[in-house]
Amino acid sequence: MRSSIFQAASALVLVSFLAAFSPKSVQDPPFSGTIFIDPDIITSSDPTAFESVVYTGRGDRTMFDRRVGNWIQNNAFLFQATFNDGLSAEVQVNSEFGSESAAMVEASRYALEVGRLPTVLRSEMQTMWIHKGVQPFGGGNNNILIHTGQSELYIQDGILEETLVHEASHTSLDPTHAASSGWLAAQLADPEFISTYARDNPTREDVAETFLTYLAVRHKADRISAGLKQTIEQAIPNRLAYFDGIQLDLYPMVLATGQARPVELPEQINVDQNHPNPFSTMTTIPLDLRTSSHVQLVITNVLGQRVTTLVNDFLVAGKHDFLWDGRDAEGNSVPNGTYVYQVSSPEANYAKKMVRVN
Numbered sequence: 001m002r003s004s005i006f007q008a009a010s011a012l013v014l015v016s017f018l019a020a021f022s023p024k025s026v027q028d029p030p031f032s033g034t035i036f037i038d039p040d041i042i043t044s045s046d047p048t049a050f051e052s053v054v055y056t057g058r059g060d061r062t063m064f065d066r067r068v069g070n071w072i073q074n075n076a077f078l079f080q081a082t083f084n085d086g087l088s089a090e091v092q093v094n095s096e097f098g099s100e101s102a103a104m105v106e107a108s109r110y111a112l113e114v115g116r117l118p119t120v121l122r123s124e125m126q127t128m129w130i131h132k133g134v135q136p137f138g139g140g141n142n143n144i145l146i147h148t149g150q151s152e153l154y155i156q157d158g159i160l161e162e163t164l165v166h167e168a169s170h171t172s173l174d175p176t177h178a179a180s181s182g183w184l185a186a187q188l189a190d191p192e193f194i195s196t197y198a199r200d201n202p203t204r205e206d207v208a209e210t211f212l213t214y215l216a217v218r219h220k221a222d223r224i225s226a227g228l229k230q231t232i233e234q235a236i237p238n239r240l241a242y243f244d245g246i247q248l249d250l251y252p253m254v255l256a257t258g259q260a261r262p263v264e265l266p267e268q269i270n271v272d273q274n275h276p277n278p279f280s281t282m283t284t285i286p287l288d289l290r291t292s293s294h295v296q297l298v299i300t301n302v303l304g305q306r307v308t309t310l311v312n313d314f315l316v317a318g319k320h321d322f323l324w325d326g327r328d329a330e331g332n333s334v335p336n337g338t339y340v341y342q343v344s345s346p347e348a349n350y351a352k353k354m355v356r357v358n
Contacts, residue, residue: 027191027192028192028196029192029193029194029195029196029198029199029235030192030194030195030231030232030235031194031195031196032195032196032197033195033196033197033209034162034166034194034195034197034198034209034210034212034213035159035162035163035165035166035212036157036159036162037212037213037216037224037228038162038216038223038224038225038228039157039158039159039162040158040220040223040224041161041162041165041212041215041216041220041223041224042116042117042161042162042165042215042220042253043158043161044113044116044160044161046116046161046252046253047116047252047253048112048113048115048116048252049083049084049085049087049115049116049119049122049251049252050081050083050084050111050112050114050115050116051082051083051084051115052081052082053079053080053081053082053091053104053107053108053111053349054079054080054082055077055078055079055100055103055104056078056079056080056090057078058075058076058077058078058095059075059076059078060073060074060075060076061073061074061075061076061078061092063076063092063094063129063131064129064138064141064143064145065094065129065131065133066131066133066135066136066138066145066147067131067133067135067147074092074094074095075095076092076093076094076095077092077093077094077095077097077100077103077104077107078090078091078092078093079091079093079103079104079107079111081107081111081114081128083115083122085119085122085249085251085252087119087122087123087125089111089114089122089125089126089127089128090126090127090128091107091110091111091127091128091130092127092128092129092130093106093107093130094129094130094131094132096131096132097130097132097303097304098303098304098305099300099303099304099305100304101298101300101304101306101342102300102302102303102304102340103130103304104349104351105304105340105342105351106130106148107128107130108349108350108351109351110128110130110146110151111128113160113161113164114128114144114164114168115252116161116164116252116253117161117164117165117168117253118215118248118249118250118251118252118253118254119249119250119251119252120172120173120248120249120250121165121168121169121171121172121173122168122172123172123249124142124171124172124175125142125143125144125168125171125172126142126143127142127143128143128144128145128146129143129144129145129146130146130148131145131146131147131148132147132148132149133147133148133149133150134147134149134150134153135147135149135150136150137150137151137154137163137164137166137167138167138170139166139167139168139169139170139171139208140170140171140174141171142171143171144164144167144168144171145167162212165211165212165215166208166209166211166212167208169207169208169211169212170207170208173207173208173211174204174207174208177207177242178203178204178206178207179203182242182245183206183207183239183242185238186236186238186239186241186242187202187206187238187239189238190235190236190237190238190239191234191235192235192236193206193209193235193236194206194209194210194213194232194235194236194239195209197209198210206239210236210239210243211243213232213236214239214240214243215250215253216228216229216232217229217232217233217240218240218243218244219250219253219254220253269287269288269289269290269293269295269343269345269350270287270288270290271286271287271343271350271352272285272286272287272288273352273354274286274324274341274352274354277354277355278354278355278356278357279326279354279355279356279357280326280356280357280358281325281326282323282324282325282326283323283324283326283354284321284322284323285297285310285321285322285323285324285341286319286320286321286322287315287319287320287321287322287343288318288319288320289315289316289317289318289319289320290317291317293314293315293345294313294314294315294345295311295312295313295314295315295343295344295345296309296311296312296342296343296344296345297309297310297311297312297322297341297342297343298310298341298342298344299324299339299340299341299342300339300340300341300342301334301337301338301339301340302337302338302339302340302353304340306329307328307329307334307339308324308327308328308329309329310322310324310341324341326356334356335356336355336356336357336358337355337356338353338354338355339353339354339355339356340352340353340354341354
């Protein structure tokens with residue numbers, strides 16, 4: 001009898017010992033990937049720190065291209081993008097875009113969007129690579145990698161800015177935080193990973209998957225549902241506390257005391273969408289000038305080749321409408337397809353697309 005009791009007690013002690021030292025039970029993550037959780041965490045109407053893009057010429061650059069899954073050498077179009085928080089980056093646009101003007105459209109477009117990211121996410125970004133193609137964006141290597149075909153899909157889903165947050169986290173947060181003792185301790189203490197993507201790639205993806213949710217919960221809670229906020233806070237309380245405990249410059253998303261709000265673009269010229277669009281025989285391009293200025297309005301094809309110039313003159317402040325009849329500089333009717341109207345002045349450059357159909 002005493003032997004049976006002793007055996008039972010020993011078994012209970014052994015079970016307790018094993019329970020105490022067995023690995024922590026990890027719950028299933030609430031999301032597959034965090035860029036999809038809400039399209040309004042950062043939007044295209046939010047402030048941007050973008051200041052200017054200046055063409056600096058052509059140059060041979062080593063760029064990663066996901067279409068070939070390898071590094072390539074390219075005589076790229078080069079631009080210097082500057083931001084009003086003192087940061088800058090070289091934008092390298094693949095020569096496949098064909099012309100300086102077509103490359104300028106892409107460089108300006110993505111520098112504007114990257115400027116919506118907090119300063120901390122641009123702090124280690126030295127370059128941007130822009131290619132055509134439908135391939136995922138990338139981060140790391142002091143760079144953000146963009147494929148413009150994939151970008152259109154992100155825009156359709158409303159997650160272009162959220163994707164840029166993820167990739168820029170790889171660029172500027174991973175080197176300092178992904179393997180830090182504080183982050184690893186928070187990772188161990190939390191009941192679960194925020195996503196299956198983070199769980200399956202804990203060293204490479206956990207910081208990037210988490211930081212977007214941190215911004216949502218701590219600084220854009222008014223844009224997400226109460227249920228989503230609660231889910232995030234319950235899943236990763238220690239990771240959130242980790243980011244709370246370090247100094248993060250979140251301008252222009254969050255302003256420090258006394259920090260000036262960034263200027264909203266456009267400032268000198270408001271370039272509206274042409275109408276009708278698509279069009280058949282005639283379309284109107286409306287401009288609204290804040291101040292009198294010399295303005296050039298040029299129509300190009302998608303390769304950046306000039307089709308015609310609608311205006312190249314000094315215009316007084318106010319609203320102006322310009323008609324295009326779908327003809328080139330020689331009076332020939334242009335074929336159906338996508339065209340770009342580019343508006344430039346000494347203060348700024350803008351570009352929008354339009355479509356001609358029969």
